[in-house]
Amino acid sequence: MSDIMKLPVGIDDFKIIRRENLFYADKTELLHQLAGNDITPFFLSRPRRFGKSLMLNALKAILRGQRELFKGLWIDSRPDMTGRPGRSFI
Numbered sequence: 001m002s003d004i005m006k007l008p009v010g011i012d013d014f015k016i017i018r019r020e021n022l023f024y025a026d027k028t029e030l031l032h033q034l035a036g037n038d039i040t041p042f043f044l045s046r047p048r049r050f051g052k053s054l055m056l057n058a059l060k061a062i063l064r065g066q067r068e069l070f071k072g073l074w075i076d077s078r079p080d081m082t083g084r085p086g087r088s089f090i
């Protein structure tokens with residue numbers, strides 16, 4: 001029972017999800033592509049409760065280089081979290 005993870009119901013704060021070891025479907029490979037993309041503005045159009053806020057919070061943590069929040073996730077194997085350090089408008 002103890003290795004069953006809790007779902008982050010209603011939580012869009014990436015830091016809380018990771019610090020409290022809640023379930024997170026790893027989207028960091030896609031976020032890495034997005035963070036390294038030259039096309040900066042993008043329009044995020046998804047219905048309610050589709051994970052928009054959590055995605056942006058995870059992207060913000062990547063751009064801030066908060067590596068401690070990404071242990072065990074795809075992006076933690078990358079020496080460069082963004083490919084473009086210091087370039088963030090979040």
Ligand SMILES: Nc1ncnc2c1ncn2[C@@H]1O[C@H](COP(=O)(O)OP(=O)(O)OP(=O)(O)O)[C@@H](O)[C@H]1O
Binds near residue numbers: 009010024049051
């Ligand atoms: N990658 C993920 N892994 C696990 N849970 C997720 C993931 N992405 C989103 N969720 C969960 O789905 C729910 C909705 O996420 P979020 O609040 O980010 O959506 P939203 O699109 O911003 O919603 P709203 O339109 O209401 O603002 C939350 O409980 C969140 O924890």
Ligand SMILES: [Mg+2]
Binds near residue numbers: 012052053
């Ligand atoms: Mg939201």
